Amino acid sequence: MKYLRIITLTLLTTLTDQMIKAQDRQFARTYQSTVLPKAAFDIEYWNTFRTGRDYLYNRFDQRLEFEYGVTDRFQSAFYFNASHRAAGSKDTAFSGLTKSSSFSFSHEMKWKLSDPSADKMGFGLYTEYTIFAHEIELEGKIILDKKTEKNIFAYNAVGEYVTEWTVEKGKNVVEHETEWENDLAYMRMFKPTFGLGIEIRNHNEFVKGEWEHSALFGGPSLFWSTEKHFFILNVLPQWTNLVGDNTPLELGSHEKIEIRLLVGFGH
């Protein structure tokens, strides 16, 4: 394990020293249409902490992303994902915590079709697939954004299709889920290297044709970049559930709050 870490660190240091460095984002969750220039490279380290359901529930997700500009209008990225959970239960007969970890791999592709500064509106298309041991996720985004000297707006329409394999009473079962998300973000750039903004996320889940929930989140985002790094911090409390049952928040598959810290190497 020690040798693996040393090799990885050496490889990363070599790559980041030799390649063109750039970065394409100011938001933690909402994507922008910009892509890395051809041959530019960046590494992003994502940390997302979620907490608070109907019972004790903590989840910590980490993603390591390697992003590369294939052409000046197309970029590709690979992610290694890890997710760790500790959960209690509403069941009064239950004691203790259930702890679990899962690992997955993702691949994304993003196309810039128009530029958010030069054109009237930035327009981009994004696809990503993620492979778990028990699940495959396919995601597509339509990205609209606008960048002026001091302001950045972005909107994403996100569709996701999930196929999950599970076992029920000894029988293999395949489940399908469709998810739809609207992400809206605004940031005021006080300096080219520092901005403060807000991100709003509306997540909808459909199972067997039924609209299960529509959770609405919103919270502040901070962007700060230095010569070689950038940091994005977002705190995202859940505001309400727009279509669920009578409970004010959707706490069956979402949490009361999510916090994301993204550290980028490459600017």
Place this chain on the structure above:
Amino acid sequence: MDSDIKHKLRKNKAVPALAGAAFIAFTFWCCTPGLMPPSESDVASAQKHWSDATHAQLSEGYTTYKNKCGSCHYLYRPDKFSAEKWKHEIFEMSSKIKLDSTQIDLITRYILTAKETNSFAKK
């Protein structure tokens, strides 16, 4: 959509708030001028400084500026800085994204010509 869901959506004030924010954002997007590509009429201005300047060169300078600089930061309008400041900034930034001398020259020609003719502004 069943009537129960419609009722819940109507009751929730967050929906119109979200829709309003989206509308303001959309209006802002559409009203803000972009950065226009160079036109044939810019070539004569460019040739005062670079006798071999062509429309194809200026267009390539525009595309290079848009693609190489725009991924990391806002594309500053050509009238934002003085000619000297632009030359300095382009040179400084070129090492970060490893622009070669041809690309530096193309961007410089486009920026300084657009600054002089004001052709970058929305038409």
